[in-house]
Amino acid sequence: MLIRIFTVLIFLAASSVSMADLTIEINKGKDDPVPIAIVPFGWQAGLTVAEDIASIVESDLHRSGQFDPLSRSDMLGRPRNSTEVYYRDWKSLGVDYVVVGSLSQEVTGTVTANYELLDVNTQRVILTGKESVSTDQPRYLAHTVSDKIYEKLTNIRGAFRTQLLYVSAVREGGNRTRFRLLKSDIDGANESVLFDSREPIMAPTWSPDGQKIAYVSFETSRPAIYIQDLRTNARTQLTSFRGLNGAPAFSPDGAKMAMVLSKDGSPDIYVMDLASGDLQRITNHFAIDTEPAWMPDGRSIVFTSDRGGKPQIYKVDVASRSVERITFEGDYNARARVLADGLGLVMVHRENGNFHIAVMDMKRNRVEILTTTNLDESPSVAPNASMLLYATQYDGKGVLAAVSIDGGVKYRLPSRFGDVREPAWSPFLQ
Amino acid sequence: MQFLKPLFLLLSAACLSAQLWAQAPVVDVGSPRSDSQSGRNMEGEMYQQLQLLRQEIMALRGTVEEQGYQLRQLKQQGLDRYIDLDRRLTAAGSVGVGIEGAAITAGSEAAATDNAAAIPATETTDDAVVVAGTTPALLDGDESSDYSKAYDLVKSASYDQAVTAFAAYVEKYPSGRYTPNAWYWLGELYVAIKPQNLDASTKAFQRLLTDYPDHGKVPAAMYKLGTVYFLNGDKKKSQEMLTHVIDRYGSTGNSAVNKSREFLRKNF
Numbered sequence: 001m002l003i004r005i006f007t008v009l010i011f012l013a014a015s016s017v018s019m020a021d022l023t024i025e026i027n028k029g030k031d032d033p034v035p036i037a038i039v040p041f042g043w044q045a046g047l048t049v050a051e052d053i054a055s056i057v058e059s060d061l062h063r064s065g066q067f068d069p070l071s072r073s074d075m076l077g078r079p080r081n082s083t084e085v086y087y088r089d090w091k092s093l094g095v096d097y098v099v100v101g102s103l104s105q106e107v108t109g110t111v112t113a114n115y116e117l118l119d120v121n122t123q124r125v126i127l128t129g130k131e132s133v134s135t136d137q138p139r140y141l142a143h144t145v146s147d148k149i150y151e152k153l154t155n156i157r158g159a160f161r162t163q164l165l166y167v168s169a170v171r172e173g174g175n176r177t178r179f180r181l182l183k184s185d186i187d188g189a190n191e192s193v194l195f196d197s198r199e200p201i202m203a204p205t206w207s208p209d210g211q212k213i214a215y216v217s218f219e220t221s222r223p224a225i226y227i228q229d230l231r232t233n234a235r236t237q238l239t240s241f242r243g244l245n246g247a248p249a250f251s252p253d254g255a256k257m258a259m260v261l262s263k264d265g266s267p268d269i270y271v272m273d274l275a276s277g278d279l280q281r282i283t284n285h286f287a288i289d290t291e292p293a294w295m296p297d298g299r300s301i302v303f304t305s306d307r308g309g310k311p312q313i314y315k316v317d318v319a320s321r322s323v324e325r326i327t328f329e330g331d332y333n334a335r336a337r338v339l340a341d342g343l344g345l346v347m348v349h350r351e352n353g354n355f356h357i358a359v360m361d362m363k364r365n366r367v368e369i370l371t372t373t374n375l376d377e378s379p380s381v382a383p384n385a386s387m388l389l390y391a392t393q394y395d396g397k398g399v400l401a402a403v404s405i406d407g408g409v410k411y412r413l414p415s416r417f418g419d420v421r422e423p424a425w426s427p428f429l430q
Numbered sequence: 431m432q433f434l435k436p437l438f439l440l441l442s443a444a445c446l447s448a449q450l451w452a453q454a455p456v457v458d459v460g461s462p463r464s465d466s467q468s469g470r471n472m473e474g475e476m477y478q479q480l481q482l483l484r485q486e487i488m489a490l491r492g493t494v495e496e497q498g499y500q501l502r503q504l505k506q507q508g509l510d511r512y513i514d515l516d517r518r519l520t521a522a523g524s525v526g527v528g529i530e531g532a533a534i535t536a537g538s539e540a541a542a543t544d545n546a547a548a549i550p551a552t553e554t555t556d557d558a559v560v561v562a563g564t565t566p567a568l569l570d571g572d573e574s575s576d577y578s579k580a581y582d583l584v585k586s587a588s589y590d591q592a593v594t595a596f597a598a599y600v601e602k603y604p605s606g607r608y609t610p611n612a613w614y615w616l617g618e619l620y621v622a623i624k625p626q627n628l629d630a631s632t633k634a635f636q637r638l639l640t641d642y643p644d645h646g647k648v649p650a651a652m653y654k655l656g657t658v659y660f661l662n663g664d665k666k667k668s669q670e671m672l673t674h675v676i677d678r679y680g681s682t683g684n685s686a687v688n689k690s691r692e693f694l695r696k697n698f
Contacts, residue, residue: 091695096691096695119676121698122669286484306488307488308488308496309488309489309492310492312495325495328495328499
């Protein structure tokens with residue numbers, strides 16, 4: 001098993017002062033990652049780009065666990081395009097693929113990357129690409145290149161241009177805690193504060209188009225669900241019923257919101273039409289029904305219920321309201337999230353008294369435990385279903401961690417300040 | 431969930447007790463000594479009883495759900511067993527000759543291919559014992575028993591006899607169900623025998639590629655053919671073929687792709 005430590009320092013975005021910057025440590029990689037060399041990009045004379053594009057691509061591919069980037073100091077040359085590449089050199093270094101590229105300014109205010117992916121063994125260019133972004137988004141440019149390379153080599157859509165929501169809690173003097181809802185790129189960079197409160201913030205979630213988020217805030221001293229528009233930052237209070245208002249989840253078409261309300265007695269699953277505000281009660285049981293997540297077809301919702309004496313995952317058909325139990329392995333299964341293909345669930349699963357993240361194959365009813373740490377919670381899956389994020393404890397602090405869906409790759413995103421929890425991985429963003 | 435739960439319990443408990451308090455007078459009327467103290471006791475007791483009943487019902491529901499699940503599993507297992515048995519009986523009746531071990535992987539080559547899936551894995555019948563006594567290379571059965579006889583020779587490493595058997599097989603069944611597999615094995619075997627017959631091997635692999643371009647063995651055959659070209663000293667053709675495997679099947683995860691890549695890395 002390969003153990004590597006890899007740290008990326010994230011520089012704070014100038015726009016916001018934040019306390020909870022994330023660092024990344026890869027603690028377990030795939031056993032046979034593909035050797036690849038990402039050569040530092042050349043650049044047009046006079047052009048300055050604020051970031052090292054090749055280095056970001058390198059980190060992205062490394063973090064996926066499926067690639068083993070060659071260290072720069074081992075490179076024998078710094079070719080900027082395929083005509084400058086001596087395949088024999090790279091072959092002797094044992095790499096299978098080489099990425100070369102250069103940056104230029106074709107239109108004022110933009111930066112353009114021309115890059116090529118080369119297969120060392122067949123000695124051919126297998127991908128040629130050109131991407132332009134405005135000069136203030138160099139990281140986005142790098143993540144775009146990462147996505148294209150990842151997709152070409154794995155046949156899986158890359159998710160390096162996605163973002164992450166999470167909640168940090170920082171203790172301040174006098175028994176007070178400061179809660180912040182934060183958003184960052186998936187590598188922890190470009191962190192910004194979306195909402196700041198002295199009362200708890202919980203259950204952040206993305207709309208399917210990635211333009212809005214919803215969460216629970218206790219700012220009015222009782223829980224209420226809010227929707228926040230990410231472009232304008234405008235907040236709208238969606239619910240404030242008596243009792244619980246929790247666990248919002250946008251439907252796959254973005255038109256409805258599933259949630260947990262206890263206004264009629266015990267906590268049950270409700271669905272609200274966002275345009276009309278019409279509310280429908282989906283489950284009705286004296287036990288606790290909570291943590292709804294939509295199936296990708298939008299016709300049914302999975303949720304956690306202890307109606308059978310122990311928390312287990314159930315599925316309810318939104319139209320007929322018929323309920324069916326899904327999980328049977330173990331005495332605790334909760335907080336399910338559905339994979340994009342609808343064939344799998346990730347959830348919190350208890351085994352031998354420890355809480356782990358597990359993935360369940362819904363066709364074969366097989367449960368596989370992915371994490372080895374204890375007290376793991378709140379799994380959230382990448383839109384390409386290659387990895388998932390979850391919250392766990394490390395060194396007595398709440399940290400975020402990631403694991404690949406096959407369990408082969410693991411990394412941690414510990415915060416430098418306070419506890420972080422409840423990660424929400426964004427959908428693919430435009 | 432973990433820290434929400436106590437909150438839920440509190441809330442539901444609060445709702446419940448409120449409802450019960452409201453019903454208090456009904457209880458009082460029926461009780462002989464209706465002072466407020468005993469009324470409150472009764473209510474407390476009722477509340478406790480209700481809680482116990484709920485817990486009991488939830489536990490029972492859990493048991494019923496789990497038993498229902500186990501029942502469905504048992505039904506499915508029963509069905510699977512029946513289908514398996516039915517398949518074996520049908521196979522035993524029609525084939526008459528056992529095709530033993532077709533699904534067993536012989537050597538690393540067979541393990542690396544999906545060969546086993548293409549061959550029906552039927553049980554040995556008593557007839558197999560009789561057949562075992564006769565000359566195995568003699569093709570006197572039907573296409574599947576003949577194939578398995580030839581394949582048995584591969585497994586027992588009797589490569590020269592296996593060549594004869596597979597050569598006879600492709601002649602007897604020019605478009606049989608296992609003919610592509612037979613061509614594949616011929617290609618492999620001509621390299622395994624001593625002396626090697628690289629030209630015959632090349633022809634066998636080429637036959638598979640031209641006659642059955644969509645067959646599951648094609649990527650493996652292409653890879654093998656690439657290595658045979660290499661052994662034959664034709665490095666250019668070898669490289670072309672292996673590169674083609676990577677380009678054509680790179681996205682399918684076929685094991686031939688990695689082998690091709692490995693071969694290119696080591697030899698070019």
